[in-house]
Amino acid sequence: MLERVLGVAVRTGAEFAEVYAEDKRSTSAGLDDGRVEQVTSGRDRGAGIRVVKGDTTGFAHTADLSEAGLVAAAEAAAAAASQGGGVTRTIALTRGPERTVSPVAQYPDEVLKADKVALLLRMDDAARSAGGSIVQVSAGYGDSRKRMLVANTDGVFITDEQVRTLVRISVVADGDAGMQTGYQSCGHTIGFELFDNVDIEALARDAARQALTKLVARPAPSGALPVVIKQGSGGVLFHEACGHGLEADLVAKGGSVYKGKKGELVASPLVTLVDDGTMSGEWGAIAYDDEGHASQYNVLIQDGVLTDYMWDYLRARKEGRPQSGNGRRQSYQHLPMVRMTNTYVLNGTEEPDDIVRATEYGVYVAQLGGGSVNTASGDFVFGMTEAYLIENGQITEPLREGNLIGNGPDVLRDIDLLGNDFAMGNPGTCGKDGQGVPVGDGQPTLRVKSLTIGGTAA
Amino acid sequence: MSAELQELADRIVAQARSGEQVEAFVSRDTETDIRVYEGEVEHFVSAQSEGIGIRVIRDGRTGFAYAGTLDPSAIAEVLAEARDNVEFGTRDEWAGLAEPDGVDVVPQELWSERLAGYSTADKIALTKELERLTLAADSRVRIDDANYADVMAENAVASTAGIRRSGRENGCYVSVSTMADDGDETQTGFGFSVGRSPDEFDLAKAAREAADRATRLLGATKPQSKRTTVVFDPYVTAMLLGVVSSTLNGEAVAKGRSLFKDRVGDQVAHPSFTLVDDPTNSLAYTATDLDGEGLAARRNELILDGVLQGFVHNSYSARRVGAKSTGNAVRGGFKGTPGVGCLALQLKPGTRDQAAIVADVEDGVLIQTVQGLHSGVNPISGDFSVGASGLVISNGTVGAPIREFTIASTLQRMLLDVAEVGGDVDWLPMRAAGVSLVIRDVTLSGA
Known part of the structure; x- marks a missing residue:
């Protein structure tokens, strides 16, 4: 039939x-x-x-x-x-x-x-x-x-x-x-x-x-500071800072800051970023994508160098190359497009405690909320729902909620310490063009040299 | 057509057993979605969906089930599942359906025969025209996509409490997303136009706004951190009102989750701030005659001259606080039971346009877009922090573009720090109308 x-x-x-x-x-x-x-x-x-x-x-x-x-x-x-x-x-x-x-x-x-x-x-x-x-x-x-x-x-x-x-x-x-x-x-x-x-x-x-x-949190600082992001809580940073920008449909229309950057250093050499639909049990895991292509382990950034974008049927056909298992849709009522699955950063070598100790004054983010990105300009925001001040290498007072803002390519280059404590984060729903699909993300504890904290304190 | 859905809902309700309250909501939508790119149709979606949601309440316990089909065997299963689910709810003395309250419906023109008869070829032609006009507006502009969408929806609700309503509506919009380039830099913009029928579109305005939004941010730099005055573009104000509305939600109040829960009669905003929810105003994009429980939609004053007047309720939240429903049940289709929400918010407009307002600002920022309303704003604590881009205002003149900064305060403070409401009302395709809004003393975080 x-x-x-x-x-x-x-x-x-x-x-x-x-x-x-x-x-x-x-x-x-x-x-x-x-x-x-x-x-x-x-x-x-x-x-x-x-x-x-x-x-x-x-x-x-x-x-x-x-x-x-x-x-x-x-x-x-x-x-x-x-x-x-x-x-x-x-x-x-x-x-x-x-x-x-x-x-x-x-x-x-x-x-x-x-x-x-x-x-x-x-x-x-x-x-x-x-x-x-x-x-x-x-x-x-x-x-x-x-x-x-x-x-x-x-x-x-x-x-x-x-x-x-x-x-x-x-x-x-x-x-x-x-x-x-x-x-x-x-x-x-x-x-x-x-x-x-x-x-x-x-x-x-x-x-x-x-x-x-x-309840006893003080207003978050205002301005650019070093930010340490706890294991398993900051995958959304990569989802927004570069994940969306590596979707081939956005790249093809010139709507990504990562267009034409294949083979170039786009991130700190510490960073190896993977999109992995085969990660068993994780929220973005799928056996087949919604175009019938088997899910894959795709390396997007290897040691800071952009290796590939993510592909669906239409974009891959146009470029005459294989799909990557990233054609997904919200339901039978929606057209498929290029979407992430489980997107994560592989382990570095630092002890997580050492990363905090190496930071004289900054912000420690223990849980991130959602985020969003403008892939064409690269500007992205993400919310911190649990965060603390770092003073003299110690985690001290809790901070009230706020957004952090950064520019994808700048932030990827500014990752200067990467931990050895990889963990996946909470299940997420990624929105694109009005469709939501389940995704996962993860990363070890890491530090970004400078991110703008959207608080109200001086 | 709606009569057929009403009969279907009636048939479900007629199956109620003794001691059972039953409500059936049935809907059917037809959607068209056209995307044009580089003068060609990139995709054309034509889709019909339908479904039913059934709520059963017995002994203060509620059960619910839905199916995305009106197939008779599926409907029988939905009723059986909803009944089965009743067993697992906690007894709630306030549980129950809306009862007819005698408030008269204010009729609205929600259906356009003109749109219903509009040809596919004409829809495609006007989407191509929008793309062409946008490209012609500025040589630095590229198109991400140009879109046309329309929806025709009909629904019916019936209940053992005596509610029996049905209706249909249609509407359409066009939108265009742009990119503007200058060397390595790319900025984005958007423009749109909405109407009951395509005749009401203003394609030229949508094209111009999409081009302006992208080009005027070219060369934007990251500003230094400081405290400053912001002037929200009407579109940004409408987004802010959406956040404010969740603090005025009667269910949040009843469950102790609203920061305004004990503040009725208090001065919670600047005296220039008068906020009403009025779905009976036919100018509003979300104007409607009925709420999600089938009660008449009505005008509710929420904040008058800065003084909190009250909250919006559906029948459940109203019963919990000993009030009456304000006709603010909101239903997101057949897949859920009605929640509570504002339907069509509007700030009472001031008298001056944006240019006159800006002329009086010595040092500030005209905020063109905000980002991260879902991640950095907490309507329970009131913490407010969003990414933004816009234009510097100095000595009353709009100047250089800035980006990659945040603006932060708390909702409580921002309402009190309002300095002026503009007279430039814009009926946007959102649950709130836009208008320029001046707020003093917010923290700008940048370099």
Whole structure:
């Protein structure tokens, strides 16, 4: 049937057509203000059909997975890509190998909802027992099991299953100087066995500790200072400072400061940056990307030298080179584009304590929030949600929240100390062109010689 | 069409069992999305999506389920799942659905036959025209992409509490992203235009703004840190109001998460600051007749002459604080239950345009863009820190561009430090209208 649908899609003379189908079941539960407010069950099922003719892509999607529904979508996508023609092509699909990157032991849809809700109550208890100043707690649980299928006129035909399980907690503490917040999350591309190994009470206590610590925080400094970023908390820096700028679709349109820099030194020689969809269990791990290409371990920057960009089907075809397993989409309702998976910096050699000791005055960032980047100018920001002052080589007082701002190429060059304590960070959602996809990031403790701290203190 | 969705919602509600409250929300959207690059269609997306969300409440416990299809077997499964999920909620004495409150609906013109009949070829032609106009505006400008998008949405809600409403609306916009080069340096800009139908577009204005935004930042340098006065462009003000609105959210207040929770009647902002949420104003991009629970959308005064008047509520948050819903239930489609939010914020405009305002600023910065509102702003603590770019103002004149700096203060202080609200209201495609806004004494962090 897929072969017939693809045949319809290219009947108007298109060079390429693709069917992406998914069937996703999800469960989420939210606790707030001491109550389990709601358990939600969701079902998303449908197919997106893409047709490429010349430089034009036509796309249509449907929730109707019958042959009639798919053929109607294929006709719509073909019409969108073209205004006529009339050829017949026979498509022969070859089933790709079964591929497992993240093995699942306990499928979350086979776990009692009561057991999922119980996690939230335990997290609420743990956070509230952290101190009398904790005034509010909200916790969330979510899981999903998605079956997907990709078939295209190049003969690609794969099926895959993606499982995700996640918890998160937000805590509010109230003190003399107003309210402060703490946040923690944990998510992996595995099933409910996640909770055999993760201490969710410790996670909740850590969110509470963060909020309580900030009750006595002083305003962050204003201006350029050395910044030490704790292991596993600053991968978002690389995601923003250069990750997006290495996406081939942005590069091709001249919208990246890294355009034409392949083979050049773009970062401190300490930096080796990898995008790795094969990192088992991590939030950005995938067996196949959403164009049916097997995920890969891709070195983007080797010892400071830019080695390659990230590629999807369209950009790779245009350049006549292989894809890199980075063609991803939010759902069957979206077109794929170049996206990161798990993006991380490999270990250096320094002891993390030595990095702090080597810093006379600066900022120690223990947790970063989100960030964003203008890939054309290279300017990026990221928020610090837990940070401290470094004075005379010691971590001292906690700081209030704020953004840091820098320019990607400058910051990459300014990394002057790199630790040996690599860790992955919290699960993230990367937004691009209105689509969100799950990503992971990580890095060892490191120092940036100079970053602008967006605080209010002199 | 909407009648069909209403019947579907009615049929679900009719299946409510004794002791059960049931609400069904059904929607169907058709979207067109066209992207033009270098005179050719880069992509053309034509898509229809539909779905249903069902909420069941029994003995103070709530369960919810949704499906992205209106297939009858899937709908039966959604109702069964929502019922099953009830078992796992905590009993909540305030849980419940909205009840009809007798407030009359202010009718809005939300549907354009003109747009519904607009041809695909004409949509493509005007997107190409936008790209052409933008390129013609300045020789230093390149195009990232030019886009046209429209959506036609219809929905229906019904509940055992006696809510029964349906409606449809459509709208469209064009946008263009630009890059301007000078040697190694590249800066970016954007422009857009919105309308109920493409006839309302102002392509020339969108093109000019996209070119200006990118070119006027060329040569920008990083400024020295200092305390200064900022003049927010209308677009930036609208983003700020979005953050302010989360402090006025009745649910945040009920759960002790708003920094304004005990401040009704207090002077929380400068006397020139009057903020209303008015979705009945047809000029607002997000004007609407109904809220997410099917109650009439209405005008609510939130801050009057700097004095906090109250908060916005849906039926749940209102019950918790012993108030009535202000018609501010917000529903993000069929996949969720209604939350609380402002629908169409507007600052009461002052009298002067941006040029007159700037003429009175001795030393300051005209803020053109801000970055990182989601990462450096905490509406619970009030800490405010964003990346920014803009133009230096000295002795009343706009001068050199600056970039890669942050501006920081706290939300509490910024509202009190407002010096002037401009008269230049811009009805942006956001939940808040834009207007120039002057704020004194913020910290600029740069080199």
